[in-house]
Each structure stands twice: as C-alpha cells, then as structure tokens.
Amino acid sequence: MDPVAPPPSWDTDRVWTVPNVLSLARLLGVPVMVWLILGPHADLLAVVVLAAAGFTDWLDGFLARRWHQTSRVGQMLDPIADRLYIMAVVVCLALRAVIPWWLVVVLVAREVLITLLVPLLRTRGFSSLPVHFLGKAATFNLLYAFPLVLLGAPEGMDWAPARVLGWAFALWGTALYWWAGGLYLLQTLRLLRTFPPTRRLTG
Template sequence: MRMARVDVVMRTPPHGDIPEANPWDTDRFWTVPNVLSIIRLIGVPAFLWLALGPRLDGWAVGVLAVAGLTDWLDGRIARRWHQVSRIGQMLDPIADRLYIFATVIALTLRNVIPLWLVILLVARDVCMACLVPALRTRGFTSLPVHFVGKAATFCLLYSFPLVLLGHFGSGGWTVCRVLGWAFAVWGTALYWWAFFLYLAQTIHIVRTVPRMDSRGEQS
C-alpha cells in the first residue's frame, strides 16, 4: 500500500541528498483516484459502527478489505492515467491514518489489542508532528516519504484485520491471529524506524538550509 503522500516538499533545498517530490500530473479534484480515496474515507465511520455497534466483524473486515483494494487501485490508476494530484497526495495518507487509528481504537475498546500498542503508535505520530515547525522555518511542509514508512503502513494496515479475523475462533483463524500480530510488531518497529530517519533528515535540513523570514525569503 502506498503511504503518506501528504509528506511532500514545498520547495527543494540546494542539496542533492534531499529527495524531491514527484510533480503533479493534474490539479483537478474529481479524478478516479480521488473518488476512490473519498470512498475509503466514507468507510471509516462504517467500520467503526460495524465493529463497535452490532459487532458484525465479518462486515467490518469486508470494509477494511475494500479499503485496501481501493488504496491499491487509486495508486495504480493515478500513475498509469497520469492523474497524480495535490489533493490526492493529501487524501490518501489521511485515509491510511484514519483506518489505522480507527482499527486500533475499535480493537482496543474490545480488548483485542493492548493499550500499550495504541500508545506507541500515537506517540510516534505526535513525534512526527513536532518536526513540522522546524521544517516550516526552512520553507518545507514535511518530508518526502521513505520506503520504510511505506512498509510500516503496509504492515499495520494488514495486521489489524488479521488480528480481528483471529478472534473468529480456533483452527485456521489462529493462523490469522499469529500473522496479524507478526505484521503489528514489524509495522510498529518500522513505524518508529521511519521516524528516526525523518528526524535525521529534519536535522540535516535545519543545519544546511537557510531559515525563511516572514516574507518567505531566505534570511
């Protein structure tokens, strides 16, 4: 799955080791990939209701499966049909984050996963948010996505549906639970590894890129 396309560089520093973001193919809002991202966003409250209300776990997992399919499709279509857009780069990571935290919250409230895992994931995103002010002083909104971060999101998005499936019963469902926890552990570790990579990039930018003044010019 793709991850965090919102992490885009507003301007490129004069140093070759900071990767550039891909150019936009279109500024249109109503593209097929964007519609798919909107469908994914609509699925978030649907999943929460299914998981926490009537506890229709089969349908809840189905919503997550559709979300995963549309996530794969919107990236493929955007690249093949040249429909990569600024709004799409924002919608997709927002949807990813919402699904991760929706599943984490739902499964925690149902005592399927422990609270410490939630704390680890939330703390990582809080740490990432703390980097933004420093980046903005250098004219950046955030950083280019690292493949480790993409791998982390992939693991986490697949881990929780498998953990939920594992609570259907024994036998084959136990395999789902084991795989789900394997993805969760690896995903959480990669999530934090990606943070330290982003932290190193932020430190490099702060040390090498001139500060921007209030007029948006280098001081």
C-alpha cells in the same frame, strides 16, 4: 535575496482526480469500519472494509504515478487516510480488549512525532514529506495485521492461524512504522539544514 523555493513534488494541482477520489472514498470508510467493530460486532464486514482500504491505498498510488496525477491534495489525503484507519482500528480493538493498550500508545506516539514535524517543514516551504517506501510497507503490514487479529479474536471467529499471522504482521509493522518515523525525522533535519527559511522578515 529571496530563498530558493523547494521544487514541487506533485504533477498537478487538480483536486478531482481518480486517485484523490479513491483516497476520499477510503476516508469515508473509516466511520463505517468503526461502527461495524463497535456496534454490531460485524467483524467479517469490518475486515472487508479494511481489505478494501488496503487495496485502494495501493491503487490510488499506482494510478497517480501511472497517469501522472500525483497532486498536493493527494499527498495530504493519502497519509491522513492511512493514519486514520490505523488509529481507528487499534482504538476499536483495544476497546474490545482484542489488543493491549500499550500497542495503542506506541502507535499514537509515532503519530505525535510525525505531527510535530509539520510546523518545521512549513518553515522551509514543505507541507509534508514524500511517502517513503518503508512507511508504505509499515502501513501495509498494519492494515492487514489488525483484520487478521480481529478474525482470530476469541469473541470473533477465533481462527488461530489468523491470530498468529496477524500478530506477526502487527509487531513487524509497528517496528517498521517507528523505523519509517525515524527516517522522516532525519529527512526533516536534513531539509532544515539544506533549505533556508521561506518566511520573509518584516519590519
């Protein structure tokens, strides 16, 4: 008997929806942000790009739920865009010595953990896990932490309140990021126990 397939967690198979276009636009902003930080050191403009990314991150999810346009493509694009922004900005800030490299290692290690879960999920018919509220909260904290840290950098605007608030968001966001990662790990293990493998045996 074929194993029971998990129910789909999306509303549509359409690719060109408004939420997906917003996610794609957010992805295209990553190289712009990297150039602004590392090239002309246009920190204020980089912060504008990051703020726009954070807003569209909320907006595409809101519209997908409101208009019933949650899609498989969107479920892949949204977390990819979030992770690219976080990884790109922390590497850029580390290269400019605004943040320590240990923070980069901590955040990258969490991404490695999530990446290692994907092959396990595929054995049960899943390509990804639904985004957890805690994961979105962590992403929100980190997306707004590093612009503030950047504004508070001595070589930038050197705005002390932004530096203090930014580091508070960064440390809290990093803790939430790993907490969410632990929940994703537990969720994956639960799926492995609940659903049988979907790959058919041949031979």
